[in-house]
Amino acid sequence: MARESKPLVFFEETMEKLDIRTGRIITVELETKTPKLTYKMTIDFGKFGTRTSYGRFTKHPVEEVKDRLVLAVLNFGPKKMGLVTSEVLVLGVQYPKADSGEATFVSPAVNAKIGSKLF
Template identity: 30%
Template sequence: MTVLKPQATYDDFARLDIRIGKIVDVQPFPRARNPSVKVGVDVGADRIMWSSAQITNYQPADLLGSPVVCVCNFGPKNIAGFTSELLILGARNAEGNVIVLGPRSEVAIGEPIF
């Protein structure tokens, strides 16, 4: 069982830009310390944002076109010489694989999470 984190306020949540994106590109990332791929995501902001994501249990072709839930305003992070601009949300399954989170029904690209 995991322990709950300390309480946050609604204002903490409201500062996060969490929205629906669509995976439009997946590239190998052999320089990453942990097995990862480079993922291009359309987040409805008139540009593609990139993420280093530990989602290597998926085939790249299976990820393309998939809707995902992303945090878009953490700021860029340098990971092995690659600029990761957003965080794709996921959770580990019983086997320890990261499962990408996405909407259960069709939602517009860029739609904010509230």
């Protein structure tokens, strides 16, 4: 039997309000000033600028993360993570068989244009 999903919402009330864009990770390093190990990622969103994000994508080696295309929410407010502040939320899903919160990326299947909007 299928699990019940969350209540029905409408595009105009939800997705239309989110600014989800494609970015390229240009620098990545292990961050230890957060409650759990995370990566500090500098992401280029083209005409939308460069932003910093912290995320628990550490099951991926650094060399696999650098230059990766990702999808991120640009219009959430900044989020404190210990002593650092994340400017954008990089989208991810649970990494297989990893601790809760450890993620793998949601990425375009092809080399999409930097700054392009999810629709």
